Amino acid sequence: MSEKNWIEVGSTDSIEEEDLIRFDHQDKTFCVYKLTDGFYATDGICTHEAVHLEDGLVMDDEIECPMHQGIFNIKSGEALSPPACEDLKTYPVKVDNDKIFIKID
Amino acid sequence: MKKNIIILGGGQAGIYAAREIRKNDTESNIKILGEENLLPYERPPLSKDFLLDKKNEQDLYFHSSEVLKNENIDFENILITKVDFEHKKLFSKNEDVYTYDTLLISTGSDNKRLSLDNNLNDDVYYLRNLEEAKTIKEKVLNKNKITIIGGGFIGLEIASSLSQLQKKVTVIEISNQLMGRIIPKQIADLVQSTHIDHGNKIILNKQIDKITKKNDNFEILLNDNSLIETDFVIAGIGSTPSVKLFENTNLKLDNGIVTNQFCETSIKNVYAAGDVSNFYHPLYERNMRLESYQHAQNHGICAGKNIAGVKTEYTSIPWMWSDQFNLNLQLTGICDEYDEIIERGNDINKGVIYFFLKNNKIRGACGVGIIGKVGRDIRITSKLTEKDTIVDKQILSDQNLKLNKLIQK
Numbered sequence A: 001m002s003e004k005n006w007i008e009v010g011s012t013d014s015i016e017e018e019d020l021i022r023f024d025h026q027d028k029t030f031c032v033y034k035l036t037d038g039f040y041a042t043d044g045i046c047t048h049e050a051v052h053l054e055d056g057l058v059m060d061d062e063i064e065c066p067m068h069q070g071i072f073n074i075k076s077g078e079a080l081s082p083p084a085c086e087d088l089k090t091y092p093v094k095v096d097n098d099k100i101f102i103k104i105d
Numbered sequence B: 001m002k003k004n005i006i007i008l009g010g011g012q013a014g015i016y017a018a019r020e021i022r023k024n025d026t027e028s029n030i031k032i033l034g035e036e037n038l039l040p041y042e043r044p045p046l047s048k049d050f051l052l053d054k055k056n057e058q059d060l061y062f063h064s065s066e067v068l069k070n071e072n073i074d075f076e077n078i079l080i081t082k083v084d085f086e087h088k089k090l091f092s093k094n095e096d097v098y099t100y101d102t103l104l105i106s107t108g109s110d111n112k113r114l115s116l117d118n119n120l121n122d123d124v125y126y127l128r129n130l131e132e133a134k135t136i137k138e139k140v141l142n143k144n145k146i147t148i149i150g151g152g153f154i155g156l157e158i159a160s161s162l163s164q165l166q167k168k169v170t171v172i173e174i175s176n177q178l179m180g181r182i183i184p185k186q187i188a189d190l191v192q193s194t195h196i197d198h199g200n201k202i203i204l205n206k207q208i209d210k211i212t213k214k215n216d217n218f219e220i221l222l223n224d225n226s227l228i229e230t231d232f233v234i235a236g237i238g239s240t241p242s243v244k245l246f247e248n249t250n251l252k253l254d255n256g257i258v259t260n261q262f263c264e265t266s267i268k269n270v271y272a273a274g275d276v277s278n279f280y281h282p283l284y285e286r287n288m289r290l291e292s293y294q295h296a297q298n299h300g301i302c303a304g305k306n307i308a309g310v311k312t313e314y315t316s317i318p319w320m321w322s323d324q325f326n327l328n329l330q331l332t333g334i335c336d337e338y339d340e341i342i343e344r345g346n347d348i349n350k351g352v353i354y355f356f357l358k359n360n361k362i363r364g365a366c367g368v369g370i371i372g373k374v375g376r377d378i379r380i381t382s383k384l385t386e387k388d389t390i391v392d393k394q395i396l397s398d399q400n401l402k403l404n405k406l407i408q409k
């Protein structure tokens, strides 16, 4: 993996457990999550209609869209509940020196 | 045991029931009979993204014909015109006969129609299905002034979409607030202001006395003698459960088909789900009828389980949404049984929610905000209602305190 695509998101204590933060980079927007077993990242915008998932509810390994309750698995991006039917893109995450990085392709 | 299962009504509840039956019963024949010559599709976009051309017909289908084929679910395009419960038979106009062992009725609801005296019936448009959405979309293309009779959810959503298509929209509502009394007046007023800010005209407390056709246009006379000139009229004045077919049978009807918490009707082996059913909700200990996307899905799934022999109570907390302009409104639980109301927030940009409490527990809540701003709190509210939690009112009323603190794990 080339180092240059790893983008710093922020420090590990910037996200509460079972919660997420929004991260914008250039013209793209992401959600970065802290779950009980680590950090994860997905696209920021719901695949159903264009609403940001930053205000969604994180429960266990799932993010629920605040607009129509479409549900996605945070780790795989899989759309689990209608009206969402298209999967959400996920991104690799690493932690280095208490800092979170995501790999954007 | 292999059975003939028929699902009457090929909408949302019907398709979810069919797939759930198949999950639990690989043997039985499952046949959906649908009046619309279309596979089951989502209705919410009809008044919103479909009118706005952000979604097309292909985007609306729940599943492709491949999925139905793979799961061995048969779909037949036919209008059923007669039912014989005693002999377990359904008939079409041409006397095609369908015999069932188990029947699920998921016929949805019909729009109420205005009673117009002169030959105007073809000049007033209604919206319930894809055909009607297509017609409205095409007809408004060369119209400018549009009048919508009825300020309920569907009327207001059409008003929002047509305004975004640069039409001059007037909404006429008979009562003193939009969206009916179930919505807190404060929230109705916030939605009304948004419509006005976008150029829509909202007329409350007025009735239509007469509609007159003038060449290609119309004059609408209101009960205060004011006149509205308009190029096109759409009515959204509410709906009724689709039960005409059962009126002279022994199926128990009362504001829809009466069902228990297992989706069972008064007749053995006959079930009902979705908009058409007035079902018993064990958490609220009363019957209710809902017209919502989430309910049609979950109720269909519950009926499917029960039909397949997996006895399941329906305990889903009611939830629905409406999208108008950049607003998302959500309603959960029931908002008509309370001894206390608590307000959370007062800025539409951050979301405003009214909680309805009884004995310190939430019975329901209604919120509105710029898209994305009320969903999480409303979802947590549904969970608190489901768990019958006694809530800390300080947290409910203070938008700076997160509601998920109230969920006991």
Ligand SMILES: Cc1cc2nc3c(=O)[nH]c(=O)nc-3n(C[C@H](O)[C@H](O)[C@H](O)COP(=O)(O)OP(=O)(O)OC[C@H]3O[C@@H](n4cnc5c(N)ncnc54)[C@H](O)[C@@H]3O)c2cc1C
Binding pocket: B008, B009, B010, B011, B012, B013, B014, B033, B034, B035, B036, B042, B043, B044, B045, B046, B047, B078, B079, B080, B081, B106, B107, B108, B109, B127, B128, B129, B154, B242, B245, B273, B274, B275, B276, B290, B291, B292, B293, B294, B296, B319, B320, B321, B322, B323
């Ligand atoms: C324009 C519009 C916008 C909406 N927006 C929202 C929203 O934003 N949020 C929300 O929560 N809900 C919304 N809803 C409500 C939601 O779509 C309905 O509650 C849901 O579709 C009900 O599902 P159902 O299966 O009970 O009925 P339906 O989906 O209506 O399906 C019933 C089917 O049965 C067929 N049928 C009836 N009688 C017969 C017969 N005799 N023979 C054969 N077939 C028959 C009908 O043609 C129809 O296809 C909206 C509804 C409409 C119309």
Ligand code: FES
Binding pocket: A046, A047, A048, A049, A050, A051, A065, A066, A067, A068, A069, A070, A071, A083, A084
């Ligand atoms: S916008 Fe996310 S479910 Fe509709």
